[in-house]
Amino acid sequence: MKKQFVLITGASQGIGKALAELFLAQDYQVVGTSRSGNIAISHPSFQAMALDLTQMESIKTFEAQIASKDSKFGLLINNAGIGPDLGTSVPEEKSFDQTFDVNVKGQVFFTEAMIKHLAPSAKLINVSSKMGSIEQCVGTDSVAYRMSKTALNMYTKILTNRFAGQFQIATLHPGWVRTNISGDNTKGRYAPEESAAMIFDFVCSNFKTGIFWNVETNSACDW
Numbered sequence: 612m613k614k615q616f617v618l619i620t621g622a623s624q625g626i627g628k629a630l631a632e633l634f635l636a637q638d639y640q641v642v643g644t645s646r647s648g649n650i651a652i653s654h655p656s657f658q659a660m661a662l663d664l665t666q667m668e669s670i671k672t673f674e675a676q677i678a679s680k681d682s683k684f685g686l687l688i689n690n691a692g693i694g695p696d697l698g699t700s701v702p703e704e705k706s707f708d709q710t711f712d713v714n715v716k717g718q719v720f721f722t723e724a725m726i727k728h729l730a731p732s733a734k735l736i737n738v739s740s741k742m743g744s745i746e747q748c749v750g751t752d753s754v755a756y757r758m759s760k761t762a763l764n765m766y767t768k769i770l771t772n773r774f775a776g777q778f779q780i781a782t783l784h785p786g787w788v789r790t791n792i793s794g795d796n797t798k799g800r801y802a803p804e805e806s807a808a809m810i811f812d813f814v815c816s817n818f819k820t821g822i823f824w825n826v827e828t829n830s831a832c833d834w
């Protein structure tokens with residue numbers, strides 16, 4: 612018997628692609644998204660779909676396609692994210708807008724559109740970052756990226772309050788992972804597959820809803 616449907620945004624590369632491959636290997640049915648709708652994963656239980664979080668029309672079209680399938684997701688992983696100002700010291704308007712369009716506005720309105728397509732007792736995971744932790748922040752860099760993840764954490768809290776007793780919700784730090792997000796995929800402590808394995812273990816656990824979790828240390832992250 613097939614396991615539940617999983618929806619993973621930003622599955623064309625990096626952590627999202629590794630997650631999609633891992634869930635498929637564990638016999639889940641996976642829908643993965645990228646802006647183009649092309650994802651280099653060939654598996655009978657995988658479907659690639661187009662989604663651009665900066666375009667409300669794209670979110671609407673995606674939602675209509677999901678509605679026509681009439682299948683409910685047991686797990687939504689909001690993984691897509693960008694960091695064009697990572698490592699920069701002063702905020703700049705263009706990258707600030709881009710970051711908030713994807714990491715905040717896009718995440719919020721995409722999630723809102725997906726709520727009705729979640730199964731009862733579904734899990735909803737937002738891939739955040741410990742760079743969004745206010746209590747842990749000692750840096751002065753990456754203003755838009757840090758603030759966007761702090762905002763995503765707040766949205767996670769709000770969702771937790773709204774869907775108490777219904778969905779199991781968490782925001783998480785995936786570790787420092789060697790992907791293209793910073794423009795240098797040689798830096799990082801983990802391969803995407805290693806991060807995906809840590810995320811998988813957390814997602815499959817009976818975690819406390821509303822938690823901000825660091826999968827690298829396997830402990831709660833300070834807000």
Ligand SMILES: NC(=O)c1ccc[n+]([C@@H]2O[C@H](COP(=O)([O-])OP(=O)(O)OC[C@H]3O[C@@H](n4cnc5c(N)ncnc54)[C@H](OP(=O)(O)O)[C@@H]3O)[C@@H](O)[C@H]2O)c1
Pocket residue numbers: 620621622623624625626627644645646647662663664665690691692693694713738739740741784785786787788789790791792799
């Ligand atoms: N790597 C790290 O060390 C690290 C640390 C902490 C948190 N994170 C978080 O982990 C998540 C995944 O990051 P990653 O490192 O795996 O990055 P990545 O390799 O750059 O992948 C980002 C994904 O987001 C998608 N994406 C970009 N713009 C989009 C848009 N406008 N609409 C929809 N999808 C879009 C990309 O797909 P297309 O470009 O194909 O559309 C891609 O699949 C992000 O939320 C990131 O903030 C990463």
